[in-house]
Amino acid sequence: xxxxVLVFPGSNCDIDCYKAVQSIGESVDxxxxxxxxxxxxxxxxxxxxxxxxxxxxxxxxxRFAPVMNEVVKAAEQGKYVLGICNGFQILLESxxxxxxxxxxxxxxxxxxxxxxxVENNRTPFTNQYxxxxxxxxxxxxxxxxxxxxxxxxxRLKQNNQIxxxxxxxxxxxxxxxxxxxxxxxxxxxxxxxxxxRAVHQLLGSEDGKRMFTSILNAxxxxxxxxxxx
Amino acid sequence: xxxxxYVTIKQNVLDVQGSAVKGALHSMGxxxxxxxxxxxxxxxxxxxxxxxxxxARVKAMCExxxxxxxxxxxxxxxx
Numbered sequence: 001x002x003x004x005v006l007v008f009p010g011s012n013c014d015i016d017c018y019k020a021v022q023s024i025g026e027s028v029d030x031x032x033x034x035x036x037x038x039x040x041x042x043x044x045x046x047x048x049x050x051x052x053x054x055x056x057x058x059x060x061x062x063r064f065a066p067v068m069n070e071v072v073k074a075a076e077q078g079k080y081v082l083g084i085c086n087g088f089q090i091l092l093e094s095x096x097x098x099x100x101x102x103x104x105x106x107x108x109x110x111x112x113x114x115x116x117x118v119e120n121n122r123t124p125f126t127n128q129y130x131x132x133x134x135x136x137x138x139x140x141x142x143x144x145x146x147x148x149x150x151x152x153x154x155r156l157k158q159n160n161q162i163x164x165x166x167x168x169x170x171x172x173x174x175x176x177x178x179x180x181x182x183x184x185x186x187x188x189x190x191x192x193x194x195x196x197r198a199v200h201q202l203l204g205s206e207d208g209k210r211m212f213t214s215i216l217n218a219x220x221x222x223x224x225x226x227x228x229x
Numbered sequence: 230x231x232x233x234x235y236v237t238i239k240q241n242v243l244d245v246q247g248s249a250v251k252g253a254l255h256s257m258g259x260x261x262x263x264x265x266x267x268x269x270x271x272x273x274x275x276x277x278x279x280x281x282x283x284x285a286r287v288k289a290m291c292e293x294x295x296x297x298x299x300x301x302x303x304x305x306x307x308x
Contacts, residue, residue: 056269057297064294093297100299102238103245147242147300173243 001219003028004041006071006087008062013048013084013196020196021045024212033065043080043215044071046087048140048194058101058143059089068094080124080215081188085141088180088190097181097190098156099148105173109142113204114193116179117167120160123182124218125189128210134167135207137193144192146174146181159184164191230275232287234305236296237268271295275307283307 003021007014007030014030021028031038033051038044051062062068068090075081075096083091091097104110113136118129129135148156153175156162164180172192180191195208238244244266251265273290277283287305296303 056295060294060297100297102243102300105243105245107245107249145243145245149299 001026001043001216001223002041003043003045004031004038005029005045005047006031006033006067007047008033008049008051008065008090010051010053011047011049011086013086013194016194016196017045017047017084020199020208020212023199023209024216026212026216031067033062033067035067036070038067038070038074038079041074041079042219043082044074045196046071046081046083046090047196048085048087051086051090054086054143057089057093058086059091059093062086062090063093072096075183075188078185078187080218082125082211082215083188083190084194084196085144085192088192089143091188091190096188097183098152099146099175099181101143102145102147102173103143104141104145104171106171109140110144110171111140112138112171114139114169114171114179115167116164116193118163119165120163120182122160123163123186123189123214125182125211125214126163127217128214136205137195137198137208138204139171139193140197141172141192144172144174146172146178146192148175156181163189164193230277230280230283231308232273232275232283232305233308234271234273234287234291234295234303235268236271236291236301236303237266239300239302242300269295280307 005017121131165177182189195211198205198208246267247265291303
């Protein structure tokens with residue numbers, strides 16, 4: 001399975017994502033924001049950081065980088081797209097996921113471990129977790145206050161698109177304690193916490209590693225059934 | 230022609246920056262301040278003299294990039 005880690009000017013979690021994929025033994029490349037072909041990749045990771053300095057709004061400028069046209073195509077093809085932190089903000093700005101980000105209600109940049117509840121374990125990103133399981137994944141953001149209007153929230157709930165909620169303390173004031181959502185089809189996920197920073201006990205938690213093995217597992221199932229079919 | 234664009238957080242959406250500044254003003258003794266809302270101000274130099282064309286173009290810029298209409302309102306003047 002081939003992973004791509006996108007790199008925008010200002011990305012700073014790209015190396016962590018790259019190493020997280022390496023830790024599960026899969027092939028991974030850095031892909032520059034000017035790239036116009038993602039056809040060789042099965043999963044695209046949009047990493048955290050401060051793309052284009054977060055000028056105007058977080059993710060607002062990155063959303064128009066050439067590579068994002070390819071990410072939209074990949075999402076339409078059913079490939080896996082995972083946006084983490086700034087990557088989540090970029091997916092929101094690009095319209096691949098609904099809603100928008102506001103500054104943290106606490107007025108603080110929050111950087112610490114956070115406990116998430118897995119609300120939907122039937123996605124390609126969460127199949128190695130138990131439904132309702134609480135996992136320890138760190139956050140690091142000043143603008144992670146997820147907002148959407150009531151009609152959108154209702155749709156997210158009805159379609160089971162809320163994948164993670166903050167379990168105890170909501171660090172940013174997000175609507176309905178949302179920490180991560182997916183699209184209707186389930187192949188695009190955005191989340192504020194950083195699973196790539198939780199792939200080894202040395203980092204304080206290895207709960208994030210199963211997100212990467214989930215993606216691999218989903219791909220293998222899909223791939224296997226295609227071969228058999 | 231020049232366009233001045235104002236982007237503000239929608240009224241029904243919490244303006245965290247505005248709340249922080251309001252708190253600071255209160256603590257400095259400016260108790261008369263009821264609410265503070267912070268927005269962005271942009272000046273665009275446009276290479277056109279056609280007012281209606283400029284209007285349509287700036288509107289498109291606002292909708293596409295300058296404002297996120299999920300959380301923000303915008304208005305602009307042409308001078």
